[in-house]
Amino acid sequence: MRVLLVKPPSNTHFVMPPIGLGYIASYLKKKVEDIEVHFLDCLRDGINHQKFADHIRELKPDVVGITAFSVEVDSAIRCCQVAKSVASKIVTVIGGPHATFMPEEILSNEQVDFIFRNEAEIAFAEFIEELKDSRRFERVSNIGYKVDGRIQLNPVQLPQELDDLPFPDYEFMGLYPKTYKMKHYPSAPILTSRGCPFPCTYCSGGKLSGKKVRSRSPQNIINEIKLLKKNNNIKEFEIWDDNFTLNRKRTDDFCDFLLKEKINLPWWCPNGLRVETLDEPLIKKMKEAGLYAIAIGVESGSEKIQKDMKKNLDFEKVREVVTLGNKYRIRMEGFFILGYPTETREDILKTIKMSKGLPLKRASILLFQPLIGSEIYDTLKKEGRLEGLDMHNAEYSNPTILPQGFNDLAELKKLHKRAILEFYLRPKVLPGFILENLSRDQLKHIWAMIKKYLFSR
Numbered sequence: 001m002r003v004l005l006v007k008p009p010s011n012t013h014f015v016m017p018p019i020g021l022g023y024i025a026s027y028l029k030k031k032v033e034d035i036e037v038h039f040l041d042c043l044r045d046g047i048n049h050q051k052f053a054d055h056i057r058e059l060k061p062d063v064v065g066i067t068a069f070s071v072e073v074d075s076a077i078r079c080c081q082v083a084k085s086v087a088s089k090i091v092t093v094i095g096g097p098h099a100t101f102m103p104e105e106i107l108s109n110e111q112v113d114f115i116f117r118n119e120a121e122i123a124f125a126e127f128i129e130e131l132k133d134s135r136r137f138e139r140v141s142n143i144g145y146k147v148d149g150r151i152q153l154n155p156v157q158l159p160q161e162l163d164d165l166p167f168p169d170y171e172f173m174g175l176y177p178k179t180y181k182m183k184h185y186p187s188a189p190i191l192t193s194r195g196c197p198f199p200c201t202y203c204s205g206g207k208l209s210g211k212k213v214r215s216r217s218p219q220n221i222i223n224e225i226k227l228l229k230k231n232n233n234i235k236e237f238e239i240w241d242d243n244f245t246l247n248r249k250r251t252d253d254f255c256d257f258l259l260k261e262k263i264n265l266p267w268w269c270p271n272g273l274r275v276e277t278l279d280e281p282l283i284k285k286m287k288e289a290g291l292y293a294i295a296i297g298v299e300s301g302s303e304k305i306q307k308d309m310k311k312n313l314d315f316e317k318v319r320e321v322v323t324l325g326n327k328y329r330i331r332m333e334g335f336f337i338l339g340y341p342t343e344t345r346e347d348i349l350k351t352i353k354m355s356k357g358l359p360l361k362r363a364s365i366l367l368f369q370p371l372i373g374s375e376i377y378d379t380l381k382k383e384g385r386l387e388g389l390d391m392h393n394a395e396y397s398n399p400t401i402l403p404q405g406f407n408d409l410a411e412l413k414k415l416h417k418r419a420i421l422e423f424y425l426r427p428k429v430l431p432g433f434i435l436e437n438l439s440r441d442q443l444k445h446i447w448a449m450i451k452k453y454l455f456s457r
Helices: 019-031 049-059 070-086 097-101 103-107 121-132 205-209 218-232 248-260 280-288 303-309 315-327 345-357 375-382 409-424 430-435 440-455
Strands: 002-007 036-041 063-067 091-095 114-116 143-147 150-153 187-190 236-239 267-273 291-299 331-338 362-367
Touching (some): 002 019, 049 070, 063 070, 063 121, 091 097, 091 121, 097 103, 103 114, 114 121, 218 248, 267 331, 280 291, 280 315, 291 303, 291 315, 303 345, 315 331, 331 345, 362 409, 409 440
Parallel strands (some): 002 036, 002 063, 063 091, 091 114, 187 236, 236 267, 267 291, 291 331, 331 362
Antiparallel strands (some): 143 150
């Protein structure tokens, strides 16, 4: 059986390895006999739907599996339509966050045969086995499909022993461009744990990967890094976890292994660590083990919005952690959200002031989007504030929800541009940012962001 795993065409500037597809590929190769697994990242490789059709004709897959965020779903469905137009017998599958939270919406399209919810490594292999044999899909976890015109959603099961999963297949995915945040290249993302116990209202991570945190052992992570260093010649790695430092002992042990095994690779945490889990001994140890950058999720400089978001950060702790990072020459970045539904202009001005007041070297300042699966999405839906909203086109560069303290979205957009420019156009930030981003791929990435965040209407 021939399976094609796909990242669909998109106009987003975030070109990152779809690590979920890498896990699925490696698990299929390990568990399923007589299978060919192929990969196509249309975003990275500049493949539109017409060229996608050419790939389908050339490869002749039996199954096309597509991963998609909400903004990519229309494109993913179109890929299914293209595949069916080339050969109607092709089995089409969509997975990812949108399929997890809106399975009926996707399955209502006749060109989509199946969806997968949550994490699909084990379930997708079960599915392929059933597809080859008895086709008793009621035995497959996490799957959604149609039976006699009705939609059937099977129970979700999440992998509990992450050490039992084979490493993502990076040979399968290939190299990705150097982004504006990377210091060295090539780089590889590593996922060391899954799940999030925190109640942040703007995030759907806890529903997507569960409230229970499931972790890989430090030795298992080190083995993956060694393999990447040997086979892929990586020059750094990125820890993509939502909660890498939540288990203090595991983080300590991981750093000990890095030093003991003489891995000698720089690494960073780009996904937003919780400041409550960081202190000077841990930051110092991570630095000794090769850490060069940390991103922290601050989100808002308003205590009121912190409470509304259920983030509830102690601002003194935030400042302490950023200051400690600078002390140990770690590049510190802050994540900020503007336009939360209960926000006023004064709240946003507090966030802008905080972003500049903290000794940060980078800031990711995004406009709020009501992510499907988040608590605030459900609240806004109950209040009738999502009517007419097209989540398939909801970008972090364009506001979609009018906060209670605003009269029009244009005002919010102006504040967003102001926040970005005021942070970066400072002597203590801009020169260092420029010097770290001189490669062709980095400049291309930055220009795409400038056009989207500063020049779009």
